[in-house]
Amino acid sequence: MDDDWLEEGPSVPAGGAGDPMVDQNWERITTKYADVGYREGISEGKLSSLQEGFDQSFKTSVPPVRRLGRLRGAAAALLAYTTGSKTKSTSTLPDEVLVEKVRVLISDLGRIKPSDILPIDQEALDHAKEHVGDEHEDLPREKKELDDLVDAFDVMAGQKVDGVDVAGERVQREDELLSLLEQRFDVLQRSAGL
Amino acid sequence: MTMDMDSTDDFDALDSLNNLEQTYYQQGYKDGFEHGRLHGLFEGRAIGQEKAFEIWEEVGYIEGIALFWRAVAEKQTSGQAEGGKKVSPRAQNHIQTLLNLISTFPTDNPTPVPDNSSVQPDASMNAETESLKPQDEPDLAVLLERIRARYKLLCSSLGFRPRLAVASRPEDTGPDLLPRETSGVEAGVVMGAEGSGVAKGMVDGVDTRMLRF
Numbered sequence: 068m069d070d071d072w073l074e075e076g077p078s079v080p081a082g083g084a085g086d087p088m089v090d091q092n093w094e095r096i097t098t099k100y101a102d103v104g105y106r107e108g109i110s111e112g113k114l115s116s117l118q119e120g121f122d123q124s125f126k127t128s129v130p131p132v133r134r135l136g137r138l139r140g141a142a143a144a145l146l147a148y149t150t151g152s153k154t155k156s157t158s159t160l161p162d163e164v165l166v167e168k169v170r171v172l173i174s175d176l177g178r179i180k181p182s183d184i185l186p187i188d189q190e191a192l193d194h195a196k197e198h199v200g201d202e203h204e205d206l207p208r209e210k211k212e213l214d215d216l217v218d219a220f221d222v223m224a225g226q227k228v229d230g231v232d233v234a235g236e237r238v239q240r241e242d243e244l245l246s247l248l249e250q251r252f253d254v255l256q257r258s259a260g261l
Numbered sequence: 262m263t264m265d266m267d268s269t270d271d272f273d274a275l276d277s278l279n280n281l282e283q284t285y286y287q288q289g290y291k292d293g294f295e296h297g298r299l300h301g302l303f304e305g306r307a308i309g310q311e312k313a314f315e316i317w318e319e320v321g322y323i324e325g326i327a328l329f330w331r332a333v334a335e336k337q338t339s340g341q342a343e344g345g346k347k348v349s350p351r352a353q354n355h356i357q358t359l360l361n362l363i364s365t366f367p368t369d370n371p372t373p374v375p376d377n378s379s380v381q382p383d384a385s386m387n388a389e390t391e392s393l394k395p396q397d398e399p400d401l402a403v404l405l406e407r408i409r410a411r412y413k414l415l416c417s418s419l420g421f422r423p424r425l426a427v428a429s430r431p432e433d434t435g436p437d438l439l440p441r442e443t444s445g446v447e448a449g450v451v452m453g454a455e456g457s458g459v460a461k462g463m464v465d466g467v468d469t470r471m472l473r474f
Contacts, residue, residue, distance in 0.1 A: 101292075104291075105290065105293035108290035108295075112295060116301030116302045118305060119302060120304065120307075120309060124313070128314065132314050134321065136324065137324050181314040
């Protein structure tokens with residue numbers, strides 16, 4: 068620090084407006100502190116709402132997940148029932164046909180992914196779009212991409228659940244998809260004489 | 262930055278610089294906090310979906326089995342269904358117990374507002390997680406184990422093999438996102454005592470290791 072500088076301009080308070088050092092460093096300082104604050108703020112902000120987000124979506128996710136689980140369980144039980152005994156006088160379909168249909172349903176149910184039945188977080192997607200290229204933004208995109216990949220493989224392998232268009236996009240999802248599957252199960256259950 | 266400490270002007274300058282730091286830090290913090298809050302919500306929701314799926318797909322599966330066989334048992338009793346396995350009284354007993362257990366299984370996770378002072382930059386992530394654990398942690402894992410055990414009993418009384426690898430689907434993102442605890446659920450949703458009818462539990466299923474900031 069050179070003393071001349073202080074003596075030359077005592078009327079200009081050091082660190083105040085007009086101090087060349089401040090001008091020089093203004094941007095650097097403010098950016099630095101704002102950045103540090105931002106970084107710490109974002110961590111704390113995140114922690115402040117994680118639980119809230121968890122509780123929100125846990126609650127709303129249970130009903131559709133439960134439906135899917137029930138369907139899977141019931142379909143497995145139906146298969147056991149239809150293969151468990153030869154005497155199905157009440158069955159309206161030949162045993163082999165019914166069993167095969169149940170197997171197909173079970174296989175279709177097995178390919179349902181969580182993202183097929185759980186609501187899309189549109190807010191999160193919109194937010195991610197707003198901040199494309201922002202280094203802070205790394206929302207769980209990988210997961211969606213993985214799902215898309217799985218879908219692509221399914222399409223290639225010619226294995227897709229009913230309700231899929233040519234592009235491999237599932238037409239039905241969530242409630243509609245579950246209803247469709249439930250109907251298929253009901254039909255088979257009735258066919259088994261139940 | 263160098264300053265001549267001998268001058269009182271410079272002390273003033275330091276003061277105002279301190280204020281400057283504070284002001285910009287606080288502005289940055291505020292902006293960051295708002296942004297972080299959104300991310301917390303989004304991530305919390307994603308984890309909530311994951312946990313709900315992990316837990317309730319299995320419980321639902323078992324429920325589906327139980328409901329199916331209960332329907333079969335009813336038809337058999339009324340003579341409407343001849344085929345299939347006979348559902349023995351023992352199996353019916355297991356079914357009823359299962360359905361009762363499942364009806365007490367938490368579907369919601371109301372978290373009492375935690376007094377974790379979110380504006381305390383020093384609170385470590387682990388301490389945060391710990392503080393979310395209720396003292397009397399009424400065990401979701403225990404309830405799930407009872408359901409599984411009863412399910413296996415039902416299977417053996419019906420003569421079927423229980424479902425294997427209940428929670429191993431490709432979507433499971435592997436050990437990184439899963440709690441380290443043995444049961445795989447313990448760190449998930451921990452609910453209030455069911456008998457009381459008040460689910461006052463909490464979740465610490467939020468894996469803070471996921472936080473990237």
